[in-house]
Amino acid sequence: MAGDIERYEILDLIEDMKEFLNSKLNIKVNDIKLSRLLGMGSRYIYRIKQEINDKGFYSITEKTINRWKENIRNQLKEYSQNLIDFIEKYEKSQEMYPFAQRTSFHPNLKYDFFDRVNT
Numbered sequence: 001m002a003g004d005i006e007r008y009e010i011l012d013l014i015e016d017m018k019e020f021l022n023s024k025l026n027i028k029v030n031d032i033k034l035s036r037l038l039g040m041g042s043r044y045i046y047r048i049k050q051e052i053n054d055k056g057f058y059s060i061t062e063k064t065i066n067r068w069k070e071n072i073r074n075q076l077k078e079y080s081q082n083l084i085d086f087i088e089k090y091e092k093s094q095e096m097y098p099f100a101q102r103t104s105f106h107p108n109l110k111y112d113f114f115d116r117v118n119t
Helices: 010-024 031-037 044-055 062-075 080-093
Strands: none
Touching: 010 031, 010 044, 010 080, 031 044, 031 062, 062 080
């Protein structure tokens, strides 16, 4: 379970991916370039950082993670496994949710709390 594994936050994931790409490519990978590489809009990483500044947290859905992996495989075949390893490290350290976090997610809410009610 994610609680037993050291936390690897989204900002750590973003910085690790940028550092790795900067070391392997002859271009400076910034937030805009990484956003596009992940198959998202150019301001995607900026919006994640803004959300963290506003709310103090941000979580990526499983659907978005799968989209990232697919785009990385398509665009950076040579380095795709290294980047996917970072993403999988993030997945293992988080509670992953299949729904959009903007409307439904809070890090302290236990969504399965009432799944089993003892009467």
